[in-house]
Ligand SMILES: [Fe+2]
């Protein structure tokens with residue numbers, strides 16, 4: 581692998597104001613400025629975005645799939661966190 | 676030996692129509708098949724720019740030229756989405772490009788045919804992108820998440836490709852003069868059979884298709900997709916007043932599909948092996964572009980490093 585290999589960037593796009601940035605894909609670029617310019621060219625050619633974030637892929641820290649249990653367990657055994665856990669008499673109406 | 680329990684859990688997960696994501700456990704064969712298939716798909720998008728690029732400077736009007744540039748630019752984007760999806764499986768982009776440039780990797784054989792007249796550009800958009808859409812719509816439901824998302828994005832962009840091609844064909848075959856009509860028919864004759872070959876070998880001859888269907892990498896068989904394409908395309912050709920270059924093509928009342936003649940698999944295999952009309956030229960062009968762009972890639976990286984160093988100094 582040559583040293584001139586451009587680093588990988590993850591691209592996040594806000595499709596319109598009021599919505600959060602969402603992961604759109606990735607691309608290689610020499611620096612952040614080029615990453616934004618290339619992201620504009622490939623991911624927003626049809627007005628898909630009003631704002632772009634670029635993050636070096638190597639800077640992203642991800643949970644590992646092995647942690648799935650640890651992530652979901654607290655939700656599974658704490659059903660009282662969901663509104664459907666509680667019974668409200670029909671006479672009371674919508675709550 | 677892979678753990679039988681893991682394999683079973685994987686199969687159940689896939690059977691329940693769940694998507695596999697990059698960091699999930701997957702069988703080695705699943706990963707290998709995906710890397711090969713997604714890379715081939717990416718290479719096809721990239722090499723696919725060449726036959727059409729051939730006509731950008733000679734498009735018959737400014738409108739057609741702008742449309743063609745836009746379409747070719749989309750294909751470059753498709754290549755990028757697919758390379759990115761492939762990289763999530765742990766392969767480096769450079770390694771993928773290297774395999775394309777050295778001739779080791781395969782790409783869709785259709786792009787080894789020449790575009791000799793402007794009508795070929797119409798035929799490509801209509802038939803080649805049309806066939807690609809049939810395949811890609813099916814792949815939107817592939818079990819690998821990043822591949823599926825790339826397909827969804829690509830499908831959104833493809834429909835304009837086919838429509839602009841069909842519009843070119845209308846102008847020539849329906850509204851054109853005698854010479855233009857002839858040009859359209861000749862282009863149609865050139866692209867019809869290679870388009871049917873795009874779906875790959877017939878199911879009886881296709882080696883890996885059983886496992887790939889079980890893993891839901893592929894969702895429909897080659898023959899199913901090919902039939903779908905034929906059924907869709909025949910009425911479109913009739914509207915244009917074009918004759919389908921297949922004496923065996925006829926509507927089959929009992930199956931509700933068009934029957935069509937045997938594909939020339941000898942031709943298909945020859946082009947796959949590298950003996951198509953343009954295989955050498957396509958690879959030469961890619962290699963030349965890559966070599967001539969080397970200094971740009973290096974200069975951009977050198978500039979980025981220098982900027983970083985300067986920032987580090989001024990921050991200190
Ligand atoms: Fe494409």
Ligand SMILES: [Fe+2]
Nearest residue numbers: 750804833836
């Ligand atoms: Fe296309």
